[in-house]
Amino acid sequence: MKPQIAIVGCGRVGTALAVWLHRAGYPVCGLSSRRLQSAEAVAALIGPRPCSQAPQTVTAEADVVFITTPDGVIETVCRQIAAAGGFRAGSVVLHCSGALPSTILAPARQSGAWIGSLHPLQSFAAPPLDRNPFAGIIVSVEGDGPALQTAEALAADLNAHPQQILTEAKALYHAAAVVASNYLVTLLDLAFTLLQQAGVAPRDAHGVLRPLIDGTLANVARIGPAAALTGPVARGDAETVVGHLEAIGAKNPESLALYRALGMATVDVAERGGHLDAAQTEHLRRLMEP
Numbered sequence: 158m159k160p161q162i163a164i165v166g167c168g169r170v171g172t173a174l175a176v177w178l179h180r181a182g183y184p185v186c187g188l189s190s191r192r193l194q195s196a197e198a199v200a201a202l203i204g205p206r207p208c209s210q211a212p213q214t215v216t217a218e219a220d221v222v223f224i225t226t227p228d229g230v231i232e233t234v235c236r237q238i239a240a241a242g243g244f245r246a247g248s249v250v251l252h253c254s255g256a257l258p259s260t261i262l263a264p265a266r267q268s269g270a271w272i273g274s275l276h277p278l279q280s281f282a283a284p285p286l287d288r289n290p291f292a293g294i295i296v297s298v299e300g301d302g303p304a305l306q307t308a309e310a311l312a313a314d315l316n317a318h319p320q321q322i323l324t325e326a327k328a329l330y331h332a333a334a335v336v337a338s339n340y341l342v343t344l345l346d347l348a349f350t351l352l353q354q355a356g357v358a359p360r361d362a363h364g365v366l367r368p369l370i371d372g373t374l375a376n377v378a379r380i381g382p383a384a385a386l387t388g389p390v391a392r393g394d395a396e397t398v399v400g401h402l403e404a405i406g407a408k409n410p411e412s413l414a415l416y417r418a419l420g421m422a423t424v425d426v427a428e429r430g431g432h433l434d435a436a437q438t439e440h441l442r443r444l445m446e447p
Contacts, residue, residue, distance in 0.1 A: 159314075160220030160249075160307070161186040165212040165234060167195040169281035170253050171225035172202070176286050179203040181314045187215025191226075202284060213243025221307060222250045222270075224262070232261040239264035249307045251275050251300070256331040258324045259300035266301070273300020274327070275308040277317065278334060291315035299324045344419075345370075347412055354408050383430030390423045391430070393437035398444055414447065421445040 162183050164171045167190035176199070179185050185203060188196040189212040196208035209215050216222045216238055226234050231252050238244060246269030250262050255276040262272035276297045279290050296317040298308040305321065312319035322330045349362040357365055376385035389397040398420065405413050424441045427433050433441070 159183045161218065163187045163189070163212075163216045163219035163222045164199070165189045165216065165222065165224045165238070166191075166226035167199045168225065168227075169283060170277070171223065172199050172284060173281050173286060173290050174223055174225065174253075175199050176202050176284075177289055177291055177315055178311070180289075183311075183314070186219050189215045198284075202286075211241075213238045213241035216243040217245060219245070220248055221311070222248060222265075223275075224250065224252045228254045228257055231257065232264075235262050236264045239268045242268075244268040244270045246270065249273065249304045251304065251308060253277065255297070255334060256328060258327040259304070260324065271301040271304040271307075273298065273304030273308050275311065289316060291317040294318070295320050297322045297330060299327065347415060350412065351405070351409065383426055386423070386426050386430055386432065388423075390420060390441060391427045391432040393427075393433050393441065395437075395440050395444060398441065402444065417445045417447060 159182055162175075162178055162185045164175045164185065164187075167175070167188055171190070175185050175188065185206055187207040187209070188199050189209050190196040190199075191210065193208060193210050196210075200206045200208055207215055212234065222238075222244065224231050224234055231254060235250070235252075244250060244265045248270045249272075250265040250270045251273050252259070252262060253276055254274060255278075257274070259272045259274045262270075266272045274297075277291060278295045278297065281290055291312075292315075294317050296308075296312040296315070296319050298305055298312065298319045299322050300308065309319040309321075345366075348366060349359070352362045352365060353359050373385065379385070389401075401416065402413065405416055421442065424433070424438060424445060427441075428438050
């Protein structure tokens with residue numbers, strides 16, 4: 158018999174968990190949300206369930222409680238449920254924040270529950286959920302031993318791949334995700350801007366760079382970042398780097414600081430990969446200094 162699930166916070170993540178855990182055979186014993194209509198909308202997708210704006214009324218009998226509220230109120234909601242006696246001893250309480258550690262659920266632990274977090278590295282669309290958004294993705298998990306085991310089992314039943322991370326390093330994990338996703342967008346925006354200033358139409362910029370981007374990602378996946386590095390910094394080609402700095406300074410001076418910062422970091426990668434000798438490393442670092 159699979160454990161009973163309660164969902165507190167029926168936004169996109171809570172809705173997706175309710176729908177796909179239900180389809181995986183987990184009994185969803187209750188739904189709670191600040192707006193009752195949100196909980197009722199989820200119930201309409203999985204069948205009649207107790208719905209309430211008072212979360213302790215749906216969590217008290219649950220084996221697993223998901224608190225899928227916005228990050229800023231997870232701790233407050235957990236404290237309110239605990240104060241109302243809404244956590245059963247021996248139950249598991251999980252949140253889905255990528256940035257916050259499971260320790261913010263301390264009030265649940267003080268009530269005798271095991272605490273953890275389960276963060277899907279995925280963006281979630283609004284219903285209808287005709288495709289499993291968890292299938293094949295990485296789900297980071299951390300927390301108390303029993304909570305960790307439960308989170309891993311839930312992830313597997315959602316057809317996701319659980320990845321344990323350190324509770325005390327949760328912010329670093331989230332920073333890595335931000336760099337790989339959000340900052341990659343910023344990096345590509347810079348590349349597209351420079352390409353457009355070189356005369357390429359904005360509508361063509363992505364298509365021009367797409368093979369280079371795909372090839373770079375494939376090389377990183379195959380041999381790792383340091384070995385995959387190519388280009389003027391990896392070659393120690395200071396003359397080309399100087400040309401870049403002069404051209405960007407003339408045409409797009411507001412991007413010069415970002416180019417220098419990226420260049421300085423790239424020198425470090427090149428050194429780590431054994432691409433540069435000491436003299437080349439020092440010369441390139443001097444060029445990249447503000």
